[in-house]
Amino acid sequence: MKFLIVGCGISGITLARKLAENSHQVTIVDEKDHIGGNCFDYFNQEGICIHKYGTHIFHTENETVWRFLSRFTQWFPYQHEVKALIDGQLVPIPFNFNTIEQLFPMEMANRLINALLSEFPFNKKVPILKLRESQSKDLQYLADYVYEKVFLHYTEKQWGVRPEDLDPLVTGRVPVFMGRDNRYFQAKYQGIPLEGYTAMFEKMLDHPNITILLNTKFDKSMSKDFDHCYYTGPIDEYFDYKLGQLPYRSLRFKFLTFNRSYFQTNSVVNYPNNYDFTRIGEYKYFLDTQCGSTVVSYEYPEGFSLGENERYYPIINPENKCLYQKYLDLAKGIDKLTFLGRLGDYKYYDMDQAVSRVLCLINKLPVC
Structure with a gap:
């Protein structure tokens, strides 16, 4: 045929x-x-x-x-790892126990981690909107903090709407991880x-x-x-x-080359609260390329306009x-x-x- x-x-x-x-x-x-x-x-x-x-x-x-x-x-x-600039520090994303210990005083961090483990299983992902439903005051505080610092403004930049206006399949992609695994994905098979x-x-x-x-x-x-x-x-x-027309979100990339070994500490750094771009990707990390220069891309979300840019994400x-x-x-x-x-x-x-x-x-x- x-x-x-x-x-x-x-x-x-x-x-x-x-x-x-x-x-x-x-x-x-x-x-x-x-x-x-x-x-x-x-x-x-x-x-x-x-x-x-x-x-x-x-x-x-x-x-x-x-x-x-x-x-x-x-x-x-x-094995992919992502960091985000939160309160002036580069911390692991998804938000996890290591992130908590890096951002909060030790006593407070321990209390928050114990509160998480009392409600959610270890080494599991919990959508941020689910965490906000907790009755624990500590977890309500943590959920509000993560929602504000990690999720809300990034989502508004990425999608042009508030998180509650998106399908749960989309919001579920941004979880809190109940453990210390800094990898963005926990899948058995990962690679480039x-x-x-x-x-x-x-x-x-x-x-x-x-x-x-x-x-x-x-x-x-x-x-x-x-x-x-x-x-x-x-x-x-x-x-x-x-x-x-079916609505989509699009992306605009600005590629830059720097004559230095590395531009940032890992392959992808998110900027939820700063700048108009959402993240910077650095490509030599993916195949561990050894050379004297590096290439990065600044990623700017924008609405899709027919004939002007590419469709990336269905809304x-x-x-x-x-x-x-x-x-x-x-x-x-x-x-x-x-x-x-x-x-x-x-x-x-x-x-x-x-x-x-x-x-x-x-x-x-x-x-x-």
């Missing part, structure tokens, strides 16, 4: 590889001049692997996803592709049954030459925005979910068309979730 895939991001690439391995002919079209979508990276002259669209760290508990991608890359065993994400994608696409057309805008008339079309672009764009709330469902109802009336990916499904997907979505889809297809 012949399949058309619109979008050469991680979802489209994974789908193309799986279909090609099942002896199907696959054509991928993408408007961009490169593969990989927003996971695209490249190496500069100093050998630093730079993520063009902001820092991407792969992490998963899904062994099937990990094994699949491991066919196409050797992993650098990177040793030769970069782009090299991994190139190997995934290296199959005689796959044809790639970059710098190519999708036209619906293309579908007539294929048995099925998988569309990973924006679902509202496919329907020419006839029901209105998930009841109103937008309802609009997406209306578009999905329109799609049900079209044969041989499937939407997927962050833009097609209008969901926030981590990289492993995007791959898992495709692998589950493939397993249900009668032709595979």
Whole structure:
């Protein structure tokens, strides 16, 4: 069979590889001049692997996803840690026991840690909005402190709304960790592709049954030459925005190169309360690149404007979910068309979730 895939991001690439391995002919079209979508990276002259669209760290508990991608890359065993500037100190994020001891006097810190352990299990994550529901005065104080210093202003910058106006799936991504693990993720599998994400994608696409057309805008008339079309672009764009635009948040990056070994103490530093940017990423940390210069990116959240910037994060709330469902109802009336990916499904997907979505889809297809 012949399949058309619109979008050469991680979802489209994974789908193309799986279909090609099942002896199907696959054509991928993408408007961009490169593969990989927003996971695209490249190496500069100093050998630093730079993520063009902001820092991407792969992490998963899904062994099937990990094994699949491991066919196409050797992993650098990177364990991600994030710090934030809070009250003039760089402290571990998510907020944990080490953060408490660094920010509060010893006696107060011990009291707060004991109060946390009396209500929540050790080594577990608790969403900040859940912590605010506690009846303990100590935990109410801590929750208000974390909410104000770590969560509130960062969220307002990142999303342009207060935390309560976001879907719990979004707010749950910013927890308090009941322990001393400074890693941002506790997933079993974590790492960065040793030769970069782009090299991994190139190997995934290296199959005689796959044809790639970059710098190519999708036209619906293309579908007539294929048995099925998988569309990973924006679902509202496919329907020419006839029901209105689905809202997104976007990002603007300012990349700077410094002629010094390092700019900051670790790969990502968040600035919840200071400046207009939310964080600074330093790329040489990801593959432990040793060289005399360093590259960082300042990350400025902004609203998405059609034709002016990139879609990054769908704004998930009841109103937008309802609009997406209306578009999905329109799609049900079209044969041989499937939407997927962050833009097609209008969901926030981590990289492993995007791959898992495709692998589950493939397993249900009668032709595979």
